[in-house]
Amino acid sequence: MALLISESMWGPLLTRAVHLGCADITPVGSELLPRVRHGRWDRRLLKDATPHKELAAGCTFEEDSDPNLCDFTQGEEDDFDWLLFRTYSSPSSSFDLLKGSYMLVNSSQHAAGHRAQLLLQTLSENDTHCVQFSYFLYSRDGHSPGALRAYVRVNGGPLGNPVWNMSGSHGKQWHQVELAVSTFWPNEYQVLIEATVSRERQGYIAVDDIMVLNYPCYKAPHFSRLGDEEINAGQNATFQCVAAGKASEAEKFLLERHNGDILTMASVKHLSHRRFVVSFQLDSVQRSHQDLYRCVTQSLRGSGVSNFAELVVKVPPSPIAPPQLLRAGSTYLIIQLNTNSILGDGPIIRKEIEYRASQSPWSEVHGVNMVAYKLWHLDPDTEYHISVLLTRPGEGGTGPPGPPLVSRTKCA
Template identity: 50%
Template sequence: GSFMLVNTSGRFAGQKAHLLLPHLKENDTHCIDFHYYVSSKSGSSPGTLNVYVKVNDGPIGNPVWNTSTGGTWNRAELAISTFWPNFYQVVFEVVTSGHPGYVAIDEVKVLGHPCTKTPHFLRLQSVEVNAGQFATFQCTANGKLSPSDRLWLQVIYFFPNTLRSGGEGSSPLWKDCKTYEKRWSCLSRKNTCIIIAAFLTYCVSEPPVPIAPPQLSSVGATYLWIQLNANSINGDGPIIQREVEYRTSSGSWYDIQPVDSTSYKIGHLDPDTEYEISVLLTRPGEGGTGSPGPALKTRTKCADPMRGPRKLEVVEIKSRQITICWEPFGYNVTRCHRYNLTVHYRYQAGGQEQVREEVSWDTESSHPQHTITNLSPYTNVSIKLVLMNPEGRKESQELVVQTDEDVPSAVPLESIQGSTFEEKIFLQWREPAQTYGVITLYEV
């Protein structure tokens, strides 16, 4: 009969010859049966016979079986488990060694049933996993396997175009499902040169990440209304869970809350505080939660001050000035980082009520004080503190204080009148315009 033969005589080492079988689309497990012959009169190997299985016109990968010995005709079986719509092509390759001899194959048959001697693998299900996770699958063979059988996994990368072999049943995944896939095969090799192969593919899905930050709908002192704005994403769906992550721009505090609608109210926030708000999206599977999307930076409004200043007291009283102090306060009272403290005071002068106010800049001290100057001596002054921020104001209790007495002004000369008598002089005059206290004595 006839057979396919490569005569390696006169050939340089590394030259190759290929025999390609037609594309095969047999569904389920079937068998490829062939005979091979490798021989040389010198006893040196004339070359290597490799067998490849090329799946779906992908990369040829590494040989699933090879031999460089066999002085007589030997039989081999290739048990293949492929399922529609996959197809494959068997490639026979001879690589010369530089030594003369012959490498031949004969009686290549494609049988529509499992091999008689070779076990076969059950169907492997294609899987989809999230980037950064591990894909796990199990190779299960039907038939008799002996302890001497070699079992291993082979993976062909359709992008990039490489092949690796290993002994593990899981692999870290990190590429986009749309541009990257691996094709795994479970292989078993017997000492009698029998091969078992089964194929599966898996793809890697990127967890979804919103493209745009959330949108702000309304702002309060202790809440923020946002629109998730997560319809456009990088990565893959479907989206099965939405979460809002928010944190203070300064500090390490943060929180995450699940969201079941396109808008969300974040409550129990601190007034006049800047927050960074992001949306987290999750797709099915372990590791399906993507990174936080772009952050919305926004600030809550100020709240009405909690109360007015307390413990307003007098530190020092003089004839023309009063120094006061009060209990120090902080953000928990002001409820805003933008506020001012004013000193309001009123008194009678020249028969009219005078009303004044001054800004106190001593608000950060642990012993805050303020001095009111340019007052009139011996005058009742009503004093109160007013704490104000953009949202409201709170007042302290009013304190009434009298300034000290001072030297009165001169007696008006034009008011002095006198009358003379034989033994006395009678004088009278008006009080000074400014007594600055109670006059107890006049000297003539």
């Protein structure tokens, strides 16, 4: 229910609410707080930021933040909204809360499992970004107030798995997180911060001092561009994720598929003291493995996220029809390869004929560079099975033999 409040009573708060685009006023405990649907990032240098570096964007949620330079959006697919909390306007607020201005979730006021999301502005240029924010997860009795997760969504697609997550009660203090996001045009990347209420429904979840920086993170490793991989079905595919930073700062290395599947088996090779490569191998890939994949590092202090690269799986080709017999002699057969229609993928870089006598376990393979081919030195009055083999580029590019032509040489 919307409330009308006079400016004389709530002057500073109401003025700030108008700047931020409040939808209504929502009670939290005994105090009234603005329910902010949209806001804008404060580009000022925030605390803990390196003085000579420039912010791409940031938000302190303080009263004196420039309302014209700060941009965030409440989620539309969640269950409730984050609340802008300010201790100066809430003198009767809980002693469990820290002083200051920040975005807050009071777990006791929402159902277990319900979620609130904050969407940062999209990033699209070729650049290295470090998204920093402070978080607060606290319950006086030690119960978990819920979970705080960060996602990096690409081109408005599915959220996938969280690139960073934290749950439990972690003391009445702020903790800082870094997200190293590698962005590559023309794709758009968006960081989403989500709070989920725990079953205990006790305590508070808060975020503050959100910064989007135009330089690498101090701790979290940054990935270089991850390239697409093309592989023939049945072969092993390898993604090599090159990162700048220290591998020791990462506790987990993950390869995330666009559908949410996770591969955790990785090998790490150090290229220098500030550069390393993480390799993930997918064994005996099939067409069903074709998808987008990205590299992720995770630790309590933050995460690194690469771009999505495509795994393209090609099926080695095979002729649909058998070769055709053009002429037969006592010691030869002239055949036409008949490879206009194939199963699988091209391009065709090599054609071969595989043939054997019907009663023989041994076969021979001849390379062919013409439409028709003459098989010499055959035995008279003997039946032969003749098939065509096709090969496309890459290891394992030779497909299975096509259907055979069964033909007999003439009598001598």
